[in-house]
Amino acid sequence: xxxMNGSGGTKDRRKAKKSGTWGETxxxxxxxxxxxxxxxxxxxxxxxxxxxxxxPTLLVGDYxxxxxxxxxxSKHSLPFSLSLFSGRIFSTEPERxxxxxxxxxxxxxTDYIKRIIGLPGDRVQVKGGILHINGAAVKRRRVGEYILNxxxxxxxTFARYIETLPNGRNHFIIxxxxxxxxDDTPVYVVPKGHxxxxxxxxDSSLDSRVLNQVGYVxxxxxxxxAEFLFFxxxxxxxxxxxxxxxSAIRFSRFFNGVD
Numbered sequence: 001x002x003x004m005n006g007s008g009g010t011k012d013r014r015k016a017k018k019s020g021t022w023g024e025t026x027x028x029x030x031x032x033x034x035x036x037x038x039x040x041x042x043x044x045x046x047x048x049x050x051x052x053x054x055x056p057t058l059l060v061g062d063y064x065x066x067x068x069x070x071x072x073x074s075k076h077s078l079p080f081s082l083s084l085f086s087g088r089i090f091s092t093e094p095e096r097x098x099x100x101x102x103x104x105x106x107x108x109x110t111d112y113i114k115r116i117i118g119l120p121g122d123r124v125q126v127k128g129g130i131l132h133i134n135g136a137a138v139k140r141r142r143v144g145e146y147i148l149n150x151x152x153x154x155x156x157t158f159a160r161y162i163e164t165l166p167n168g169r170n171h172f173i174i175x176x177x178x179x180x181x182x183d184d185t186p187v188y189v190v191p192k193g194h195x196x197x198x199x200x201x202x203d204s205s206l207d208s209r210v211l212n213q214v215g216y217v218x219x220x221x222x223x224x225x226a227e228f229l230f231f232x233x234x235x236x237x238x239x240x241x242x243x244x245x246x247s248a249i250r251f252s253r254f255f256n257g258v259d
Contacts, residue, residue, distance in 0.1 A: 044065045044066065044067055044224075044227070045065070045066050045223070046065055046066075046230070047063070047064055047066055047111065047113065047226075048061070048062065048063045048064075049062040049113065052148075052204060053113075053114070053199035053200075053205035053207070054114070054115070054199050054205075055148065055174060055200065055201040055204075056146050056160065056173075056201075057171060057258065058099070058200075058258070059232065059253070061233045061235050061250070062229050062231075062232045062253065063230055063231040064226050064227070064228060064230065064258060066101045066223060066224040066226050067224050067227045068224045070094075070098075070224055070225035071088070071092050071093075071094055071224060072089055072090040072091035072092055073088060073089050073090060074087065074088045074219075074220045074221070075220070076103045076108070076221060076222075076223055077224075087219075087220060088219060088222075091219070093119075094119075094195060095116070095169070096117065096165050096166065097115065097117075097165050097167065097169030098116045098225050098226075099113065099114070099115050099225065099258050100113070100114065100115075100116050100197065100222055100224070101223040101225075102217050102223055103223065104214065104221075105214065105215055105216070106214070106215075111223065112207075112214070113226060114197035114199050114205070114207050115171065115197060115199070115200060117131065117133070117165070117196050117197060117198045118190045118197075119190065120191065120192050120193060120195070121189075121192065122134055122189075122196065123135065123187050123189055123190075124187070124190065124196045124208075125186065125187045125188065126182065126183055126184060126185045126209065127185075128178050128184065129177070129178030129180075129202070130178075131163065131198075134166075138163060139164040140164075141164075142160070142161050143161060143162055143172075145157050145158065145159060146159075146160040146172075146174045156176075158175060158176055158201075159174065159175045159176075161173050161174070161175065170259075172200060173202055174200065174201055175202050175203055177203065180203040182209045182210070183202075183203070188208070188209070190216055193219050194217060194218055195216065195217045195219070195222075197214070197217050226258040228255055228256060228257045228258060229254060229258070230254065230255065231254065232253040232254065233248050234250060
């Protein structure tokens with residue numbers, strides 16, 4: 001009898017130890033998820049680039065971190081844009097030239113990434129492909145051509161420029177021509193508490209120039225400022241095609257800052 005009781009006690013201890021191990025594992029997983037949610041909500045959130053509207057600054061297949069710290073927090077900083085409060089807290093104004101992620105004003109759900117061109121009260125216009133801010137033409141200097149090869153084997157050649165905004169910020173843009181549908185626009189007057197955003201691929205960007213689809217970006221819709229790339233792929237290799245990874249992954253773009 002003593003032997004049997006001892007064996008039962010050993011089994012109980014093993015069960016208790018196993019239960020304790022599973023409990024610790026579950027607790028570790030919960031803690032890891034909570035930490036990830038906190039970091040994603042209040043510090044940095046990863047995004048990937050699905051379209052070419054920000055070429056040459058950002059390419060399709062780029063993965064980047066966006067700083068939530070940069071502009072403070074709104075409901076769109078929270079998972080699923082939970083409406084726990086309105087407006088922004090710990091707010092900091094974006095600077096002209098920032099590359100920012102924001103929720104599309106039309107649905108408050110879709111993530112867009114563009115460059116902040118106009119600040120509240122600015123008058124923004126494009127004339128003959130040249131950006132004008134508050135009545136003055138923004139300096140644009142041609143620096144050769146940009147050749148784009150997509151995954152389907154199509155090659156396109158664009159004019160490449162360095163654009164210098166009124167605050168001295170420089171960035172690259174590309175233009176297919178200076179007489180595209182968005183190269184001559186009316187004057188946009190940016191409302192108070194809103195921003196005017198444009199893509200660097202000026203002839204292939206749905207942005208604030210199209211008022212009925214994007215329009216002015218409310219400050220509340222800002223998610224954060226794009227900071228740096230952590231991964232990039234040209235899309236030519238599927239996940240399981242390991243042998244294609246070396247040619248598909250753009251190693252030279254890893255950890256590049258977003259200017």
